[in-house]
Amino acid sequence: MRKTSRRSFVAAALLLATAAPGLPAVAAAPPAATAEVPAPATRAPLGTKTLHLVDSSRPDPWKPAAGSRELMVSLWYPALPSRGKSAPYASKDLSKEVIGNDKLAGVRTHAVTGARPAPVPRPLVVLSPGLGMSRLTLTALGEDLASRGYAVAAVDHTYEAPVEFPGGRVEKCEVCKRPDTAALVRNRAEDLSFVLDHLTSRGSELRVDRDRIGVAGHSIGGASAVEVMRDDPRVDAAVNLDGNFFTEPPADGLNRPVLLLGAQRTPAGDVRANWEQTWQHLTGWKRWLDVPDGGHLTFTDVPWIVDRFGRPDQLPPQQVGGALGTVPGDRATALTRAYVSAFFDHHLRGRHTPLLDRPSPAYPEVTFLK
DSSP states (O other), rough: OOOOTSTTTTTTHHHHHHHOOTBEEEEEEEOOSSSSSOOOOOOEEEEEEEEEEEEEEOOSSOOOOGEEEEEEEEEEEBBBBOOOOESSOOOOHHHHHHHSSGGGGGGGEEETOOOOOOOOOOOEEEEEEOOOOOGGGGGGHHHHHHTTTTTTEEEETTSSSSOOTTTTTTEOOSSSSSOHHHHHHHHHHHHHHHHHHHHHHOSSSSEEEEEEEEEEEHHHHHHHHHHHHOTTTTEEEEEEEOOOOOOOOOOOOOOOOOOEEEEEEEESSHHHHHHHHHHHBBBBEEEEEEETOTTTTTTTTTTHHHHHHBBBBTOOOHHHHHOOSOOOHHHHHHHHHHHHHHHHHHHHHHHOGGGSSSTTTTTTOOOOOO
């Protein structure tokens, strides 16, 4: 991790993502009547479902006494028109775990709970959040991809963040204080492959195109996205959103598309060196883009949440720059959505876009490094 927010995984990201309940937030502007996730690219009807999956083939690696590995997954997908209400962003209990109060429970999304999926197989994108960060912090990206025609699944990796299960049970992060990062990446790759097993099976809640599968993740979730593509031949393309690599790159190279989208990785130093080491082993299509004024959390929902509700005062001022940068929340969301969707459109749908070829005046925040 970089020397402020990234020296350990319990620094700035965890302070935002796993704030202790009851801690006050910095005062923000008076809220509107109803807060919403930033609107996705299209107004196409969206549905959402929550899955509780149990992998009976392996015990939980972080808490063996808990039994088989359990995962919670959020789905977003193109849906048939529905008169149902849009889903809440989070429950009150999970909101308290994530930001220390229940304000996120009042945020509305753009997807209807349980809406019927549109009857056409869709390319599948699976999302993995950062350590200590709930899957809900990838909601804006997930809804946007779904609005563009993808089936999307965001995975909570149990005991690696606060995770709420059916019935209100909440499991906290058991590994955040002393994480074995390489073991985390390898285990997440197993989690993601298990989710793919479920979503590509005949009994899946989604209609997915098994020949068009991508994985994206933030922070250690980004490293895990590349790791699972290395291990699982079903994965066609991967996006790493500002995640350092913690496992050895494949000696014979990885000949599938990879997008590295980071923040503040232009200066020389260990942060850039980490990606440089893996870069030379990526032998397929690849891009390395940087947001010099961004922060480690730029590629998540955190910037617009902070813009909406204020910065939690448990985030030390000296870590704000590394965590959030200076890119406003609306721009952070827009650029993340634009480049991630352009990448998957190109590699899962064959829809080329010049956005990936050269710097764009529409997104001056983004620098092309390689």
